[in-house]
Amino acid sequence: MKSYAVVFVCMIFLISLAPSVSAETFVTGKEITDSHLVDSLTLKIVEDGIIRVTSGDLKWMKINITVPQQSANQQVSYSDNLVQDELGNNFVYIYEKDPVSGTIDYMSQTDITVKSQVTTFLPPSYTIPLDVKKYLIATENIQSDNFRIKTLADSITHGSQSDFEKIAKLAIWVNEYLTYDLSYSNVILDAVSVLDAKAGVCAEYTTLFVAFSRASDIPARYVSGFAYGDNGWEEHAYSEVYLGKWVPVDALWLEVGSLDATHIKYTVQLDNQVKNDVKVYGTDLGEIIWEKDDKIINTLSVSYGDAISDFTLGASALEVEPGDDIVFYVKIKQEDYRVLDVSLEPCLSDPTIITIDEKERRVIVDADSRDKIVYWVGHVSSGLAENMVYTCPLTFNSKYLENKVLDVVISSQDRSSVLLNPSVAKPVISLGDEQEIDVGIKRISGSGPVDVGIVTSDYFDEGAVEVLSGSEASAIFMFKPTRLGINNVTVYSSTGDIETVYFDVIEKGSVYIDYLEHLDLMRVGEISSLNITIANDKASDETVKLFYGGSIETLVLPANSVIVVSSALDTSVSGKKTDAVHITGQGIVDAEYADYVVYDVPVVSYDYSYDYSLMKLLFAVSVSADYAENLVVSADDVSLSSESVFGRHTFFFDVSPGDYKVDLSWDDRGGNSYSDEVNVVIGPEDIISKIIRLIKEFIQNM
Structure with a gap:
């Protein structure tokens, strides 16, 4: 008679799961309005879920649940034990032995205080730390090494004067290129597929932006969490980029450099695949089903920041005649980093009194730059009734700037008028050189002083000029353009005359590695440096990235300067060595090689x-x-x-x-x-x- 031994095989499964039913979010507590101005929030979040194993003898189950993260702007207390992954994300750790009917019903609570993020300073030069370099690497779904993505990123950021301007341009491009489409809510697309689809939700916006940022040699990480949108609290994805410190970027809501307090960070990721994980142990185990994964978000308190009021709204004239032109301008004091959407809306009337070209503008605010100028040209209708006085209020709108109103009065009464005849001293100048705008002013009617000014995207100046009846006068304006290519200068008068002049700004000089200084021969273990001399012959400051020995350093080179950067040579192993040193920047590519020998004691x-x-x-x-x-x-x-x-x-x-x-x-x-x-x-x-x-x-x- 044969005998048989019965063997029970125990198995451990470690899986990452998304819930098999739709996760629901329940909202209680205080109502939130104007989420973009929320400065501080206090929340209580309850994670409530059920996980079931359909069959088998389940011995134990371990669950790691994603929860809000502790950070500089997000203070969190947890009700359960925590574990961390390799990226430093906290997870609530739940363990249960011999679950009844193979089911765990879990509940976890976190108390959170969230502060808004405002970036007021970025280091002009910085080195990317070793633990940040992993956020430069292409992944399965974020193909930053893809030729199309790299080529597009280079094209979008062309002409940028700083890394912040680069990431702002990339976020703006993604925001304008993609169409928000809720049908993408339950799919995970890679960056190339997003580029082809031209649509998506927050995950797709973030995926494409992170790919562009890494392709531009700027570390970026994918952030998953929650935010307060048009439909209340909802799952949300945004990103963080490293510019000497981590800076938030929400490409969907176009919060770049600054982030409102309704953004709750749950995890940071290398890729866009974000899931909880479950580990089970037992015999003959069946399917693992995540039956319930709900969140209860209770808003305990909310406070709002004030809209920014430190800016100037003005016009070339507030009393004009039919047929006149007006320059409207905003001067914004740049105290932080952000992207602003602004608009100037003329009064609604029949007949139309004032029309404005391109009423909506999108501007990049950079705390390292001088005042930001945004301007519009308005046209007063020439067909208005005579002997009538019209008042047209124009409204300046912005989510983050205080709304203001300008009243323009139009009448056909005789007023003074002049004819402007502007010219540029140099049709072509080099970047960093000073340009001179000569404005000839001829009196047509009236008498007395006339306000004459010029405005560009980054410069504004105005002054009063005395022009006698029947005579001519002139005004001279001097400034240094900051942008390459064709520049236009709008010249205006307070009497309703506007002219535009153009000139070309070209780049003179170059940025290059002048020479490498180092010992040709070094002993193993000897401390020795490579001195890298970089020259900037241009008349403008230039930002470059220096690549050497696996490190990436961002440097700002002052105009007409030479700087020396020292870096340690690798003398750990003997032999002949060749170290590559190269720099990149806007229109800048150069490389040199350091050849040296490391010897040992025979x-x-x-x-x-x-x-x-x-x-x-x-x-x-x-x-x-x-x-x-x-x-x-x-x-x-x-x-x-x-x-x-x-x-x-x-x-x-x-x-x-x-x-x-x-x-x-x-x-x-x-x-x-x-x-x-x-x-x-x-x-x-x-x-x-x-x-x-x-x-x-x-x-x-x-």
């Missing part, structure tokens, strides 16, 4: 023998670790030498048996000298050895 050993038939001393020297240079071996007033020895080398001396002192001297490749001596004793040949030697010689000579 290890010298020796042995000897004596050939009685030839009457020669055979002194063998063995050299390891590195070459022994200028090796000299002396015996019996005879010196033999070799210029360079590595391995085994034998020296032959014609000497009779006896006692000798053998002296050795050598250098390492760095020129350091070493010496040693050995006593050699050559005794008389014993009779048996002599007989054997003579027999061998006889046989060889037969």
Whole structure:
């Protein structure tokens, strides 16, 4: 009769799961309005879920649940134990032994205080830390090494004067290129697929932006969490980029550099695949089902920041005639980093009183720059009724700036008028040079002073000019353009005249690696530096990225300057070395190579023998670790030498048996000298050895 042993096989499963039913979010507490202005929030979040194993003998279950993260702007207290992953994300850890019916019903609570993020300073030069470099690497779904993505990123960021301007341009491009489409809510697309689809939700906006940022050599990480949108609290994705410190970027809501307090960070990721994980142990286990994964978000308190009021809204004239043109402008004091959407809306009337071209504008605010200028040209209708006075209020709108109103009065009463005749002193100038705008002013009617001004995207100036009746006068404006290419300057008067002049700004000079200074020869372990001299011959400051030895450093080079950057050479291993050094920037590519040798101290050993038939001393020297240079071996007033020895080398001396002192001297490749001596004793040949030697010689000579 055969007997059988029954074997129970226990298995451990570790899986990442998304809930098998739709996760729901329940909202309680205080209502939130104007989420973009929320400065501080206090929340209580409850994670409520059920996980079930359909069959088998379940011994235990372990669950890691994503929860809000502790950070500088997000203070969190947890009700359960925590574990961390390799990226530093906190997870609530839940363990249950012998779950009843193979089911775990879990509940976890977090209390959170969230502050808005405002970036007021970015270091002009910085090095990317080792633990941040992983956010430069392409992943399965974020293909930053894809040719299309790299080419597009280069094109979008062309002409940028800082890394912040680069990421702002990338976020704006993604925001304008993609169409928000809720049908993408339950799919995970890679960056190339998003580029093809031209649509998506927050995950797709973030995926494409992160790919563009990494393709531009700017570290970026994918952030998953929650935010308060048009439909209340909802799952949300945004990103963070490293510009000397981590800076938030929400490409969907176009919050760049600044982030409202309704953004709750749950995890940071290298890729866009974000899931909880479950580990189960048991026998004959069936399917693992995440039946419930709900969140209850209770808003305990909310506070709002004020809209920014420190800006100037003005116009070239507030009292005009039909047919006049008006320049409206906003001067924004740049105290932080962000992207602003602004608009100027004229009054609604029939007939139309004032029209404005391109009412909506999108501007990048950079705290390192001078005041930001946004301007519009308005046209007063020439068909307004005579002998009537019209008042047209124009409204300035922005989510983050205080709304303001300008009242423009239009009447057909005779007013003074002038004719403007502007010209540029230099039709083509180099970046960093000063441009002169000469404005000829001819009085047509009236008398008294006239306000004359010029405005560009980054410069504004205005002054009063006395123009006598029937005469001419002039005004001169001097400024330094900051943008390459065709620049336009709008020249205006307070009497309703507007003219535009153009000139080209070209780049003169170059940025390059001037030379590399280093020792050609170094000993293993010796501390030695590579001095990299970078020259900027341009008349403007330039930002470059320096790549050397696996490090990436962002540098700001002042105009017409030379800087030296020192970096340690790798002397850990001997051998010939070639280190590549290259820089990149806007229209800047240069590379140089540092060739050097790292040597080690040669290890010298020796042995000897004596050939009685030839009457020669055979002194063998063995050299390891590195070459022994200028090796000299002396015996019996005879010196033999070799210029360079590595391995085994034998020296032959014609000497009779006896006692000798053998002296050795050598250098390492760095020129350091070493010496040693050995006593050699050559005794008389014993009779048996002599007989054997003579027999061998006889046989060889037969």
